[in-house]
Amino acid sequence: MMKYLWHDERLTYDGTQLSSLFAYRNFSIQGNSIIGFQGPCHVSIEEMVDLADVKQNAHIYSLKMVHFIVEVFEMDLVKTVYIQRILVSLVKEILEKLSVQGVVRRGDDLYIADKKLSVSIATLSPVSTMIHFGINVSSEDTPVPTLGLNDLNIDAVVFGEMLLKEFSDEVESVNMARCKVRGVL
Template identity: 40%
Template sequence: MATSPLRTRLLPARRTYDGTQIAAQWALRNLGIFGDSAVAFLGPCDVPTEALHDIEDRRAGEFLRAREMLHLIVEHFGERLDGAVWRQRILVTLASELLRERRIGVRRSGNDLFVGRRKLSVSIASCGALSAKIHLGINIDPAGAPVPAIGLARLRVPARPFARSLLSDYAAECSSALRAQAKAIAL
């Protein structure tokens, strides 16, 4: 379980998410961010089948593609996969709460968000020897998606302010959880 404050950053430049960002220490190697982090950026999504980290999707020959997404890359050191999946669900729930505040009829199913029958997001949680990683991709312009999809642009949600709010809310949730751990009296 993580014991250090979460560092957040919204990158100014666009980047393509291709699946390599889910590698351990991506934020350290590419951005100089040490420790637990949540990094957001805007850009296309283009993940071929062989780069997927979901066995069912890989076996089915699936791929990820969208013209423009908001990507969140989260890393927690010392975390197991079960904890990473719960953190992923919290992150997705926070995104849905922000959208509901805007009176958008969003529905969460596991780690995915939907508006009506159209998919708004993709997400994966995975673990390695060093850390747990989460990718949450929220469509802005879903053109090219392999399933019926919708994006923030169609919902009239400005992506960068939404990203800032989501990073802030997730960091606050992580900080609150650390505080809850620190103040608990052992059994």
């Protein structure tokens, strides 16, 4: 089961949210979870998990994003990267349902005409694995060419709530799929 919550208050994502038991400590949600919220994104080099970005001194910044923090307790990092890719693919599907054309997935990032829509990372904590996925709401003052939900005429809260529900449903569907097959010899 994947519990989910849309948090209405704005929070700045600075990388410290990518830590064990984020949902439990902040929202009393225990277990596998995905939390969505809006707010700025400003990740300093010291808080970056992606060492390729650290080596390039490529800080992450956006005036406004929709953020999702996923925490899973029974996964290893490779499986969590698979889950991350499913999450990103679901975002692409939702955008297409909302009549956005030309969305391209490259690994764990989304683009339209070489303008970046999202950031994402998966990592390991001492007790779980975690994913941060952020999609721009505003494309103003970003360090690379971007597009945001505002540019696409998509309401950020509607989008966020759609993704939370669809991701939770997808995880539950995977759990049910593994419980309906018999073993083979």
